[in-house]
Amino acid sequence: MNTTKNMMIVGVGGQGTLLASRVLGNALLQQGYDVKVSEVHGMSQRGGSVVTYVRYGEKVYSPIVDEGQADIILAFEQLEAARWLHDLKPGGKLIVNTQQIDPMPVVTGTASYPAGLMEKIRAKGVDLTALDALSLAEQAGSSKAVNIVLIGVLSCYLDFPKEVWARALEECVPPKFLEINQKAFELGRSCKGE
Amino acid sequence: MKTLLLGNAAVARGLYEAGCGAVSSYPGTPSTEITEEAAKFEEIYCEWAPNEKVAMEVALGASIGGTRSLCAMKHVGLNVAADPLFTASYTGVSAGMVIAVADDPGMHSSQNEQDSRHYAAASKLPMLEPADSAECKAFTKLAFELSERFDTPVLLRLSTRVSHSQSIVELAEREEPAPVPYQKNTPKYVMMPGFAKKKHVVVEERTRKLAEYADTAPINEEILGDTRLGIITSGAAYQYAREALGDSASYLKLGMVHPLPEEKIRHFAGQVEKLVVIEELDDVIETFVKKLGVPVQGKELFPWIGEISQNMVADRLRGIRPETTALEEELPVRPPVMCAGCPHRGMFYTLAKNKVTVLGDIGCYTLGASAPLSAMDTTICMGASISGLHGFNKVRGKESEQRSVAVIGDSTFMHSGMTGLANISYNGGNSTVIILDNSITGMTGHQQNPTTGYNIKGEPAAKISLEKVCEAVGIRRVSVVDPYDLKEFDRVLKEELAAEEPSVIISRRPCALLKYVKHAPAYRVESDRCKACKACMKLGCPAISIKEGKAVIDGTQCVGCGLCKGLCGFGAIEE
Numbered sequence: 001m002n003t004t005k006n007m008m009i010v011g012v013g014g015q016g017t018l019l020a021s022r023v024l025g026n027a028l029l030q031q032g033y034d035v036k037v038s039e040v041h042g043m044s045q046r047g048g049s050v051v052t053y054v055r056y057g058e059k060v061y062s063p064i065v066d067e068g069q070a071d072i073i074l075a076f077e078q079l080e081a082a083r084w085l086h087d088l089k090p091g092g093k094l095i096v097n098t099q100q101i102d103p104m105p106v107v108t109g110t111a112s113y114p115a116g117l118m119e120k121i122r123a124k125g126v127d128l129t130a131l132d133a134l135s136l137a138e139q140a141g142s143s144k145a146v147n148i149v150l151i152g153v154l155s156c157y158l159d160f161p162k163e164v165w166a167r168a169l170e171e172c173v174p175p176k177f178l179e180i181n182q183k184a185f186e187l188g189r190s191c192k193g194e
Numbered sequence: 195m196k197t198l199l200l201g202n203a204a205v206a207r208g209l210y211e212a213g214c215g216a217v218s219s220y221p222g223t224p225s226t227e228i229t230e231e232a233a234k235f236e237e238i239y240c241e242w243a244p245n246e247k248v249a250m251e252v253a254l255g256a257s258i259g260g261t262r263s264l265c266a267m268k269h270v271g272l273n274v275a276a277d278p279l280f281t282a283s284y285t286g287v288s289a290g291m292v293i294a295v296a297d298d299p300g301m302h303s304s305q306n307e308q309d310s311r312h313y314a315a316a317s318k319l320p321m322l323e324p325a326d327s328a329e330c331k332a333f334t335k336l337a338f339e340l341s342e343r344f345d346t347p348v349l350l351r352l353s354t355r356v357s358h359s360q361s362i363v364e365l366a367e368r369e370e371p372a373p374v375p376y377q378k379n380t381p382k383y384v385m386m387p388g389f390a391k392k393k394h395v396v397v398e399e400r401t402r403k404l405a406e407y408a409d410t411a412p413i414n415e416e417i418l419g420d421t422r423l424g425i426i427t428s429g430a431a432y433q434y435a436r437e438a439l440g441d442s443a444s445y446l447k448l449g450m451v452h453p454l455p456e457e458k459i460r461h462f463a464g465q466v467e468k469l470v471v472i473e474e475l476d477d478v479i480e481t482f483v484k485k486l487g488v489p490v491q492g493k494e495l496f497p498w499i500g501e502i503s504q505n506m507v508a509d510r511l512r513g514i515r516p517e518t519t520a521l522e523e524e525l526p527v528r529p530p531v532m533c534a535g536c537p538h539r540g541m542f543y544t545l546a547k548n549k550v551t552v553l554g555d556i557g558c559y560t561l562g563a564s565a566p567l568s569a570m571d572t573t574i575c576m577g578a579s580i581s582g583l584h585g586f587n588k589v590r591g592k593e594s595e596q597r598s599v600a601v602i603g604d605s606t607f608m609h610s611g612m613t614g615l616a617n618i619s620y621n622g623g624n625s626t627v628i629i630l631d632n633s634i635t636g637m638t639g640h641q642q643n644p645t646t647g648y649n650i651k652g653e654p655a656a657k658i659s660l661e662k663v664c665e666a667v668g669i670r671r672v673s674v675v676d677p678y679d680l681k682e683f684d685r686v687l688k689e690e691l692a693a694e695e696p697s698v699i700i701s702r703r704p705c706a707l708l709k710y711v712k713h714a715p716a717y718r719v720e721s722d723r724c725k726a727c728k729a730c731m732k733l734g735c736p737a738i739s740i741k742e743g744k745a746v747i748d749g750t751q752c753v754g755c756g757l758c759k760g761l762c763g764f765g766a767i768e769e
Contacts, residue, residue, distance in 0.1 A: 013530065025198050025360055035198060036326070037360040040302060046561065046637075047736050048530035062437035063326075063359035063430070066505040068516030079525060086520040102739045103528035108566045108731060109740065111526035124519050143750055 004057035006065040007154075010084045011076025012101050013050045016147035019172065020074070021052040023151050026168040028056045031160055038063040049080055049103075074154050076133075076146065077101050078117045085121060094126050095153050097133035097146060129153065136187040142177070145184035152188020199363045201356040204327035205266075205294055206231035207363065208334025209238060212290075213371045215261035218243045218252035220609065221638040222268030223303040224357040225296035229266050230641070233650045237368065242641055242650050245576070245609040246271035250278045250293065254347070257291035258383060260374035262338050266294040269310050270575065274610070276313070279347075283317045284393040285383050286345035286400075288374045290338035293319075296352040299430075299474040300501040303354075303637075305556065305573065307499065309475035314349050314452035318397050320404050321349040321452040322413065323429045327361040333413065333449060344400055344407070351451060353474065355430040355501070405453040413449025414458050420444065423511065424466025426459065426479055426490075431472045431502050438507035454482045463488045470495065470511065474502050532561045534737040535706035535713065535753030537632050540677035541601075542569040543733055543757070544684050550599055550691070553586060555579040555611070557603040558636040558705075566734045570601070577602070577610030584614065584623045592624075596691050600627045604660065605635035605643040612663060618696050619668035626690045626697050629660055630677075633704040640708070664698045671697035678703060680760055706753050714754025715769055719745045723766035730758040730767065 007024070011017045018039055025037040033056040040050050053065040067086050072093045075081030081096040088094055096118065105111035114120075118130050131153065137145040148169070155165050165185065173181045199207060205228045209217065217240045219229040233240035239256075243249035249265040256263035267275060272295045279293070295313070298304040314321035320340060324333040330352070337348040381389045408414060419441035427435050428448040436445065446462040448454070463469050463483075471480040471492035480492030495510045496502060508514040532539055542562040545552055546569040554560055554570040555578065563570035572582060579600035587595045602611045607629050618625050635641040642648040647657035664672045671693055675686050683701070690697040704711050716737075721744045730738050730745055737751035738758060745766070747758070759767040 012528065014533075029196070029198050029362070034362060035360070037198065038355060039200075039358050039360070046530035046533060046558065047528075049528040060361070061433045062504045063355050063361070063433060064503060066503045066516070068505075068518040079528070082521050083525055083528075086518040088519055090517050090519070102736075103526050104531050104564065104734065104736065105526045107736065107739045108734065109728070110565070114521075114523060114525060117521075120521055120523075124521070126519060 004055055004060050006070045006089070007054040008065050008070045008073045008084060008087060009052040009054065009076070010073060010080045011050055012080065013047050015076045016144060017050055017052050017076060020147040020151050021054055023148070023168045023172045024054050024154070026172050027160055027164050028054070030164045030167060034058060034060045036060045036063045049083060051084060072154065072157060074150050076150065079103065079113065082114065082117050082121065085126070088126065091127070093157055094121065094128045095150065096128065096130045097150055098130050099132070099134045099146070131191055133188065136191060137184055140184035140187055141180040145180055148173070148181040148184040149188035152185040153191060155185070155189050195365045196362050197365060198360045199327045200227055200358060200360050201324070201327045201330045201352060202227035202358070203231040204330035204363050205334050205350065205352070206235070207365065208331040209264055210235045211331070211366050211368050212335045212338045213262055213369045214238055214264055214338070216253065216256035216263040217241070217265070218249040219266040220244070220246045220249050220271055221635055221641040222271050222296075223638055224298060224354040225266045225268045225271070225294060225352065226638045226641065227357070228294055229650070232264070240650050242643060244644055246275040247277060250275040250282070253291055253293070254278060254282050254285070257287040257289050258376070260289050260376055262290045262371060264292045264294060267296070268304065269295060269297045269308050270304065270306065271295070272310055272313055274576065279313065279319070280317045281385050282347050283319050284385055284390055284397055287341055287347060288376070289371070290341035291347045292334065292337045292341060292350055293347055294350045294352060296354070296357045297475070298354050300354065305575065307475060309478065310349070310351055311451055311478045312476070314351075315478075318401050319347055319349050319452070320344065320450065321351050322449055323351045323451045324356060324449070325429050325432045325447070326356065327359070327363045329449070330356065331363050336413065340407075344404055346400060351429070353430050401453060405456065408450050408453050408455035409457040411450055411455070414455045415447045415449065416458070416462055417445040417447060418465070421465055422467045424462055424469045425472055426462065426469065426483065427472040428479070429474070431474050434502050434504045435472050435507050437504040439511065448479065451478070454479065456486060459483055459486060460488065463490075472496055472502060472507065529564060530561060531564065531734065531736050532558065533706055534735055534751040535755040537677045537701070537703035537706065538562060538630055539567070539733055539735065540680055540683060540757050541628065541630065541701045542567040544680060544687055545569040545599065545601075548684070548687060550597055550687070551594070553579045553583045553598065553600045555600070555602040555606050557606055557630075559601060559603055559630050562601070564734070566732055576606050577614055580611050580614030580625075580627050581617060583625045583627070584618045584621070587623060587625050595624045598625070599691070600625065602627065602629055603636070604629060604631040604633070604645045605641075607660065608644050608658070612667065615664065615669065615698070616667040623696055624694065626699065628699045628701055631660055631700050631702040634708060636705050640705070660700055669696055669698050671695060672700065673697070674700045674702050676703055677701045678755055678757065680757065706755070714756070716749040716752035716754055717747050717756065717759060717767050717769055718749065719747055720766050720768055723764050725764050725766075727763065729761045729763060733757055733761070
């Protein structure tokens with residue numbers, strides 16, 4: 001039986017999903033797993049919908065997570081959580097930053113931002129944790145630290161020693177921003193969401 | 195030491211370990227990081243060339259000069275470099291030469307979905323295809339060995355999922371192959387007919403030997419599981435197949451996709467009950483297998499278009515579909531957009547306002563085609579804006595000349611816009627060309643180019659003046675405008691469109707994402723004064739939205755470019 005674990009980090013280009021996936025990949029490598037992290041570069045990064053796949057286990061083949069396969073989805077934005085919901089495995093965990101970022105069709109008024117997304121997702125019986133990661137990031141000292149707040153939340157669902165996360169942060173975050181990100185990680189880790 | 199590396203970074207590591215000494219490339223997603231990562235090794239001379247043809251010729255020159263070399267490009271870049279490619283096949287190499295080409299199945303960041311394996315067959319060059327980062331490194335090193343052993347450039351085919359996935363790589367030390375002394379060898383390197391005719395014979399003989407090698411190459415690997423189903427595959431498709439089918443199938447994993455191993459395929463086919471080829475894009479392997487007279491299924495099960503995935507393999511071969519959860523409602527799409535403060539925005543706004551026909555090009559500014567600016571009529575390939583506009587205007591005449599422009603970025607202009615401009619000048623055209631000079635190659639993630647004044651390592655370099663290049667090819671009307679200054683841009687545009695000779699407008703302002711660009715404080719909307727006329731929304735700025743009937747500016751995104759303030763007729767937007 002395939003024991004590979006599947007995670008997805010989804011959000012909007014520019015939200016720092018790449019750094020989040022690098023911290024996660026670093027932690028998984030330290031834990032001795034085979035790891036694959038698949039990123040999107042180029043065109044889609046310009047404010048578009050972005051997804052990073054993180055897979056780990058004894059031996060990982062495919063670099064991507066497919067529909068209905070994600071054990072955990074870490075969503076940086078509500079609409080993106082809804083967009084990628086079909087990739088969540090039945091019984092999988094969805095962690096959502098409740099921030100809303102209007103996509104261009106909403107900005108230009110040809111579409112409206114769907115209301116009550118969290119309630120609708122919960123009504124589907126999804127194991128959902130929703131939190132305002134942006135406020136926590138601001139509390140840590142920078143709105144840009146949303147990514148690491150969310151990695152802090154995610155760490156609650158992965159049974160790795162704290163030192164592993166500490167080292168992953170040290171190795172992936174530029175020294176100048178380490179302190180803010182350490183604080184952001186702690187705030188995320190101690191937050192239970194709703 | 196084990197580490198997680200992007201496929202592209204693993205290719206760069208392979209270059210380092212193989213003792214490669216020269217890399218010349220033009221950036222293009224998904225290939226860019228190969229060269230960026232290679233530039234971090236002091237031992238390797240690296241450069242951004244103005245285009246892929248130049249890059250490949252530089253790499254060939256370095257190989258003839260006696261040092262292992264590489265050029266990297268995206269699939270469409272190989273079209274640009276096809277000229278040297280086909281003849282480098284005839285000359286062969288001195289020190290090893292590798293050409294990395296990254297395909298983009300699914301078109302994550304490309305204008306077409308071509309399959310580079312056809313180039314290997316057409317140019318009669320061997321092609322290796324790694325399936326993860328460890329193989330990216332190993333195959334790069336092997337490619338240099340094969341290049342020298344068979345006296346041929348070697349193609350290394352990547353794809354988005356291999357180039358942009360990180361997986362574990364074991365690092366090794368660098369070998370330092372001694373430089374090969376240069377010896378003049380006219381019959382080998384001067385491809386005039388008398389010599390080329392003889393070389394073609396050598397090329398055919400080499401292909402035969404390479405096919406023999408393919409049949410013994412350990413990278414063409416048989417992995418036996420259940421033999422009721424046999425899969426022939428390569429690259430990312432192998433990973434999807436193995437993921438979906440595990441030990442319930444057997445695999446012939448091809449690390450070398452040209453030439454293909456006839457005997458290995460026959461041997462594998464003889465061991466399995468049913469044979470299926472799983473390959474992304476075209477039916478290259480399938481056609482070869484069919485030509486051998488071996489019964490096989492391929493494109494009747496798997497698509498010609500886009501990427502394959504593990505679920506697709508499970509569905510097509512086992513009829514297994516995943517259980518999924520989704521919301522019933524249709525969600526608004528989130529296409530990529532020009533960033534807040536993007537200097538291209540003001541220019542496209544002006545073009546849209548003047549209802550100008552816009553022949554576009556390849557870069558971030560292709561996003562000007564999207565709503566609400568919708569200011570682009572064509573996008574074909576690097577440089578096609580300028581040359582296309584000339585043809586468009588020649589057949590449509592004066593009326594068209596006065597209401598059509600070409601739009602091209604600084605790096606794209608250096609890549610293949612200059613020749614189009616020379617053509618306009620030489621052939622008496624009257625076209626208006628706008629060069630978007632944002633001081634960087636933007637879309638591929640901020641690479642330097644010949645107009646920026648810096649080289650790949652960020653060291654000061656010769657800065658080619660766009661104005662002087664335009665003047666030198668015979669354009670007398672060259673103006674420079676700040677695209678944040680909408681009034682001035684509008685005035686210059688009208689003037690140049692009306693002019694009775696060709697002109698170039700250089701729209702100059704650095705990319706708002708460049709680190710050295712200082713941002714002004716964010717603007718905000720005085721909501722009492724906002725009449726919700728939505729004039730500001732015509733800019734398509736991601737920082738502006740309408741909330742509860744009033745315009746709102748997102749202060750975390752706004753960089754204070756002030757375009758929206760200039761458009762507000764009610765003075766509702768303030769610093």
